[in-house]
Amino acid sequence: MNKQVSYWNPYLEVLPRERLEALQLKKFKRILTWAYSNSRFHRALYQQAGMHPEDINSWEDIRRVPKVEKAMMKPIQRKDPFPYGDALCVDLDDVCVFRQTSGTTGQPIYQADTWQDWEWWTECWATLLWAQGYRPHDRVFLPFGYNVFVAFWAAHYASEKIGCETVPGGVLDTKSRILKIQELQATAMMATPTYVLGMADTARNQLHIDPATLPITKITCAGEPGALIPSTKQRIEEIWGSKVFDHAGATEIGAWGFECSCQPGALHVNEAMFLAEVEDLETGELLTETGQKGKLVITALDRFAQPCVRFDAKDIVEIGDEQCECGRTYKLFKGGVIGRADDITKVKGVLLAPSAIEDVVRSIQGLGNEYEVIVDKKGDTDTITLKVELTEEAANSSTKELQGELTTQLRLKTNLGYNLEILPPNSLPRYEVKARRFKDLRKKGI
Template sequence: MNHQKYWNPVLETMPREKLKQLQFKKFKRILTWAYTHSKFHRALYDTAGLTPDDIRSFDDIKKIPKVEKSMMRDIQKKDPYPYGDALCVPLEEVSAFRQTSGTTGQPVYQPDTLQDWDWWAECWAFILWSQGYRAKDRVFLPFGYNIFVAFWAAHYGAEKLGCEVVPGGILDTQARILKIQELNATAMMATPTYVLNMADVAKNKMGIDSRELSISKITCAGEPGAGIPSTKKRMEDAWGAKVYDHCGATEIGAWAYECEDQPHGMHVNEAMFLVEIEDIETGHIIEEPGRRGKMIITALDRIAQPCVRFDSKDVIEWDSESCTCGRTFRLIKGGVLGRSDDITKVKGVLLSPAAIEEVVRSIDGLGDEFEVIVDKQGDVDRIKLKVELLPEVTKLNVENTLIDQLRLKTNLRYRIEYYDYGSLPRYEVKAKRFKDLRKK
């Protein structure tokens, strides 16, 4: 069987002006679809006094009201059950159910038609091809298949490329490592947390050096770790493999990826998504590179439950440079830099958990896991950092460097607690390392 080649110069090297025309055409199409078929979207746009006919230029797009996850939660568990008024197709056309992980609140349900699911796989096929996946690869997926989307679409995207896919399913971590070893798997996909956890289990519980296994490339998702230089380095050192980042979400799709050239950022798949960056304070759309804002995104081809100007809360910025790979899809510099709802003030200082991760993972002698707890004593904010010491390392070996780097990178002082290696919780999917107890 001949499998499609996913280096698509027609789309991926399309001149910017033509690409923008394609995006506008697709945006009008999905906007009209949502307005016509979704009671939720029609009410939202009618309240704003807008119809699809009012969107005559690219600049008009910003007039369309944004959708937030809380809105989706409010309309669900109603008829047509369980999706509510955003469903744009008859229930009998829904062929796949997924839901968000629930890490930021009540999960959101995501219906997909067969066409939608094929689109998901197509997005992933573009990602994996750009990262060097080919039909010769044997791809191991070490996660439990369930209602969270996780790497479901990656599985089908890899199959589209002709890769042999090995699902890790209900195997435990040690069994997964043995299966990789047995089958000489060449590639793997997992969260950064679990990539590091697997290497730790292999070394300390099984006496296996993960660098001597056959894995040559790893694609990460679910957390920002693969875009944090110190975390990426830890993963690459642990496995002796190239680590690639990717961004996606259940209600959005797989929208950005790092290519083989690894340009210190990620390509936005602009043939399938429209990404806008909004100034968090003013609400103005940021066009120029170098200014951070939150991402407003439209999935241009998804029909069962459209994603039109969705406020993702992801903080990104445009890169001023183009990629050496030849793709004309724009880059977001450094990938996703955090979430606007994760960035919080502590003692009057804006703090992103990713900045703490960069510090901890950059210091030799500290383990991969850590935990941050913010609370109050009276009216005063306090911040505590729990870290693990590697065997035969004492806090005297690392304390001064850790304190100095935290002060330099976050402008805050911490109460630091040191734990024996292996004491802090381990995670397989999304880690929960940042706890703000002031919100309780």
């Protein structure tokens, strides 16, 4: 049986901008009307703002629609219809999939999906995997512990949908996962950048296997920034001898962004299924020019059980060039998700993005994959402590040159000085899902 299915959509993915934007406006009005008509939460929000869906007839009108933040979802859940509460737009009997956010930013949010919504999730992932070169001949290994967090559930079903042989590695430990990849000759896998690097350390140091000798040719990363940070991408690709692709999404939103096989150093927004706006961090003004950085506000255009309409994702993105070599007309975000608005902070009067520190650490040979940043205040003065690990190869060497290079590059890339702690290998915590390397103790009043 021929199971070849194409997920290159020559109609949607190369639509002229004016036709694509007309489609987005039509879909936006549809999901807005649906949310107003069926969600107690959305209807109250819009009525309080003096807005009705019939008032939205142009792109300029969209800016009148109130935004939704994760904090607004917490008090409306855990009540009837339990556990989703006031944002649910369908009968509870129609909900067939439960997921929740990872909880890394506080109380998790419950996400309801109908079977139609889950098919939409899978379609989003099938689109991005096809764009990254996944084909039916691939054997895809998922080294991930499946649970109530959405993680790579949709990736699993999308891999099956496009015809790949899909191998779940959820209950295995890291060593067993590496050995299973070797045994089955898996050609692709998906995980967070942190875990991909952690797997490489385990392969080399515990199993004495060079990751580059394994048959993996494609790695899709998600869950945290990293796969589009140049030094991190380069490090992963060199260690594994594989192409590394980035993806962006969230439980409340869906799989909205992907890097294609051309590796343009940017994410395509899947604009047939999402409407992405970029706002100035301070003024809230809509940004449209190449090179401008701002906060992502996003709408999932085809998700109905628990709609995502003008959701403040708090992801920081930079508007990229008009078009990629691949021919897609979709909007590009250069460097992917640069960081979180919650993490972009002023230290000694300088705006600091944690991704800039990662780019420096991962670019220096002799430093391991893990690091930790602690921002604190002593009296009226901000302090930054950066803890880094040595590699096994550098553990017995002098750290003077490494420390000097690290100090220079940090000053050059971030305009700040750091208290450096260079530690032996395996001194810092390891993460399988989202890493928590940046700690701002000032926000906790310590």
